[in-house]
Amino acid sequence: MADNEDLTAGSANDKSGHDKSSNVWDIVIIGGGPGGYVAAIRAAQMGARVCVVEKDELGGTCLNRGCIPTKALVASVSVLDQIRQASVFGVEVGEARPDFSRMMAHKQETVERLVKGVQYLFKKNKIALIKGTARLAGAGRVEAKLADGTQVLAAKNIIIATGADPSVFPAFGHDGKQVITSDEALSLSEIPGRLLIIGGGVIGCEFACIFAGLGTKVTIVEAMPSILPMLDKEVSRQLQSYLKRRGITVKTRIKTDTIKKGPGEVTAVLEGGEEIAVDKVLVSVGRVVNTAGLGLGEAGVAATARGEVIVNDRMRTNVPGVYAIGDVTDSKYKLAHVASRQGIVAVENIMGKDSRMDYGAVPNAVFTLPEAASVGLTEDEAREKGLEIRTGKFAFIANGKAISMGETEGFVKFIADAATDRVLGVHIVGPHASDLIAEATLAIRLGATSAQVAETIHAHPTLAEVAMEAAEAVHGLAIHA
Ligand code: FAD
Numbered sequence: 001m002a003d004n005e006d007l008t009a010g011s012a013n014d015k016s017g018h019d020k021s022s023n024v025w026d027i028v029i030i031g032g033g034p035g036g037y038v039a040a041i042r043a044a045q046m047g048a049r050v051c052v053v054e055k056d057e058l059g060g061t062c063l064n065r066g067c068i069p070t071k072a073l074v075a076s077v078s079v080l081d082q083i084r085q086a087s088v089f090g091v092e093v094g095e096a097r098p099d100f101s102r103m104m105a106h107k108q109e110t111v112e113r114l115v116k117g118v119q120y121l122f123k124k125n126k127i128a129l130i131k132g133t134a135r136l137a138g139a140g141r142v143e144a145k146l147a148d149g150t151q152v153l154a155a156k157n158i159i160i161a162t163g164a165d166p167s168v169f170p171a172f173g174h175d176g177k178q179v180i181t182s183d184e185a186l187s188l189s190e191i192p193g194r195l196l197i198i199g200g201g202v203i204g205c206e207f208a209c210i211f212a213g214l215g216t217k218v219t220i221v222e223a224m225p226s227i228l229p230m231l232d233k234e235v236s237r238q239l240q241s242y243l244k245r246r247g248i249t250v251k252t253r254i255k256t257d258t259i260k261k262g263p264g265e266v267t268a269v270l271e272g273g274e275e276i277a278v279d280k281v282l283v284s285v286g287r288v289v290n291t292a293g294l295g296l297g298e299a300g301v302a303a304t305a306r307g308e309v310i311v312n313d314r315m316r317t318n319v320p321g322v323y324a325i326g327d328v329t330d331s332k333y334k335l336a337h338v339a340s341r342q343g344i345v346a347v348e349n350i351m352g353k354d355s356r357m358d359y360g361a362v363p364n365a366v367f368t369l370p371e372a373a374s375v376g377l378t379e380d381e382a383r384e385k386g387l388e389i390r391t392g393k394f395a396f397i398a399n400g401k402a403i404s405m406g407e408t409e410g411f412v413k414f415i416a417d418a419a420t421d422r423v424l425g426v427h428i429v430g431p432h433a434s435d436l437i438a439e440a441t442l443a444i445r446l447g448a449t450s451a452q453v454a455e456t457i458h459a460h461p462t463l464a465e466v467a468m469e470a471a472e473a474v475h476g477l478a479i480h481a
Contacts, residue, residue, distance in 0.1 A: 025051045027350060028142045028155035030134040030294070033060020034336040035326030036161030037118050039343030044125035046351045051153060052127060053134035053144045058118045059111075061163050061327070062336040068114055069186045070206050072107040074367050077213030081369065088406055098214045100191050107186070136160075136299040140321060157321050157350045160301075160309055161343065162294060164287035164327040164334065172198070172259045172283050178266040179259060179281045182207065192216050192279040196268050198256050199284035200227030202366050205243065207282055209369040212248045219249040219276055221256050221268070228366060232378040232427040234413060239372050239429050242409055246369065289328045304330050313356040315346035323350070333362050361444040365434035370409050373437035376425030376444045379415055388418035392450065392473030396430045398480045399469075400461035407431035412470040414440075414450050421449035421474070432463050439467055450474040 027043050029036045032054035043050040057064050076098070083096035122129055130151065132144035142153045166181035168174040176184045182203050191214045197204045200222030212218045220227060220243075227243070227250060228236045240250055251270070259281055260267045267277045289307045296303055302310045302318045309324035311317055311331070317324050323346040326339030341357065348355035366372040382389045395411045396402040410430025416423055426440030443453050453471035458464045469478040 024140075024154040024156055025049050025128075026155075027051075027157045027159060027347070028053065028134075028153050029159040029161055030142065031060060031161035031163055031290075031326070031328075032058040032118075032129070033161060033163045033326060033339065034062045035163070035339030035343045036060065036159065037122075038340040039159055039161065039325060039347050040127045041121055041125050042344045043347045043351070044127050046347065048347070048351060050127050051130060051155075052122070053130045053132055053142065053153070055131070055133040057115055058122070058129070059115045061165075062339075063114050063118070064111055065183050065186060067336050069107045069111055070182075070203075070210070071367055072110040073103065073186075073210045074206065074369065076103045076106060077210055078369065080213060085406060098191065100214070101189070104187070104189075133293070135293055136295040136301070136322070138299070155321075157323065159315075159343070159346050159350075160294070160317075160322065160324040160328055161326050161339070162290040162328045163339075164289045167283070167286045167288050169283060169285065172256070172281070173261060174283060175261075178261055178279075179283060181283055185282050188280075194278040195219070195280050195282060196221065196266075196276055196278040197282045197284055198268070199286070200224070200250065200252065201284060201286075202228065204282070204284035205239075205366060205368050207284065208243060208248050209246065209367075212243075212246050213369065217249075217278075218247070219251065219278070221254060221270060221276075222250070222252045223255045225253050227252065228372070230364070231366070231372060231374055232413065232425070233380060235372055235374065235427045235429045238410065239366075239368060239370075242370060242429070243368065287327065287334065291328060311342075313345075314349045314354075315342050315357065316349065331357075331359075333359065333364075335362070335364065338362060358445075361441050363437045363441045365437060367434060370407065370430050371433035372427075372429045373433035374425070374427045375437055375441045376423065377415060378425060378427065382415055382424050387424065389424065390416050390418050390421075390450075390474050392416070392470045392475070392478070394466050394469035394473050394478050394481065396463070396466055399463060399466045401463050402431060402466070404461070405431065412436070412466045414453070414467075414470045414474050416450040416474045421451055423448055423450050423453065423471075426467070426470075428467075430463075430466070436463060436467055439464060 026048035027050045029052045032052045040050050040052045086093050130144050132146040134142050134144045137143035144151045194217045197220045200220045208218045226236045255271045256268050258269045267275050291307045308330040311324050311329045315323045325342035327334045345355045345357050363375045392414045397408040402408050413427045415425040423443045450471040458468040472478040
């Protein structure tokens with residue numbers, strides 16, 4: 001469907017039995033990121049007439065400026081790493097060097113392919129798409145500002161899925177050149193020689209691995225006692241030592257005071273006076289919700305002091321017929337897969353099914369080198385809840401597949417309830433952690449015990465056997481320990 005087509009009668013999915021002659025959309029979704037576009041597809045599958053208003057590209061932050069482009073770059077760096085170790089595997093190749101412009105082209109091709117995929121799915125599901133900036137315009141109304149005018153859409157239900165943008169600390173003098181955010185880091189034309197990353201969260205650590213792998217001298221400055229503070233302490237400690245081994249300098253418990261810009265160089269002054277001169281500073285200290293100009297106040301939609309739209313577990317706001325999903329909400333999980341699930345829950349409720357968000361088993365993956373991933377409670381969280389726990393740990397270095405791949409860093413750690421043996425949390429640092437966490441997520445969601453995971457036959461030789469042996473280790477029974 002062409003952008004800005006007149007979106008009234010007849011342009012909708014006709015499986016619904018809804019009144020096709022009506023000019024009222026069943027659902028208007030503001031924002032086409034992984035929250036909005038997934039919600040739109042599920043709504044169409046369920047027979048709703050649905051229209052998405054997106055001001056930029058379909059796929060949102062995730063496809064265009066987040067998950068996907070970063071993973072494309074991590075994949076390039078992994079290839080470089082592998083080639084550098086090729087002789088260990090009996091493969092002789094010449095010197096491996098990054099071709100940064102080709103690497104960025106690979107990233108861009110990956111993004112474009114996936115965005116086209118979503119465009120195709122919209123056509124296939126007969127979802128209307130308007131290119132414009134939307135705002136709430138009174139009960140059941142959305143106004144879309146188009147390139148050549150405005151269009152008002154009438155909607156029985158509205159889903160706000162406008163996401164978030166990088167926080168720009170004015171004090172740090174963000175200029176998109178010397179002081180950048182993740183958005184600009186994804187479109188650099190040259191590999192910086194020296195890079196300071198303010199913030200050792202997921203985004204900061206992923207960029208640290210990307211640029212360190214390309215030869216950049218990387219320093220991370222983190223105010224908290226450890227990088228990736230949301231991870232189990234043992235995992236973040238181990239990962240920090242791996243990052244150091246990759247040549248990344250990590251400074252924790254210290255804040256950046258000021259940034260001084262000079263010709264060709266920028267200097268960060270840390271608390272206590274230490275100065276670090278670099279080519280670029282990447283500020284990665286969180287994200288701000290996209291609600292400016294959305295008309296939340298006029299529409300009476302309640303938000304937190306930080307502007308996050310307050311939702312319940314059915315993704316309803318306080319205004320009937322207005323839902324919100326994804327990064328724009330007050331949910332503590334700012335992840336693409338959570339946004340998508342919230343989109344499905346919102347749509348199911350709109351379509352008459354009683355559906356609730358279950359945050360009991362939300363996997364979290366960090367695409368560093370090596371990766372980290374977790375689900376459920378950390379050891380500290382379990383103890384804070386007063387739970388008696390047993391833990392089991394198994395290292396990749398004792399696993400046949402990991403040894404043959406030459407990727408032996410890390411471990412899997414299971415946390416189980418001491419009384420019931422139910423799996424409470426699983427934490428991984430090591431190869432393919434982001435894939436391995438799926439089994440643990442299912443185990444927690446289904447209320448499995450660590451014994452049940454241990455008794456499940458795992459294919460040999462696989463990295464997944466490390467999870468099985470960690471589950472065995474909860475009972476002191478890991479075979480290869
Ligand atoms: P978004 O993806 O931000 O989409 C919102 C959309 O709304 C945008 O397209 C925007 O243009 C549009 N919009 C905003 N306002 C309006 C308006 N008024 N009118 C019309 N359109 C509007 N998460 C993971 O799970 N895994 C990862 O590996 C991962 N890596 C990341 C790496 C980086 C560098 C970044 C920045 C983020 C990463 N994330 C990752 C987070 C993930 O991208 C977000 O959690 C996810 O995109 C949120 O989805 P959303 O649909 O809520 O919002």
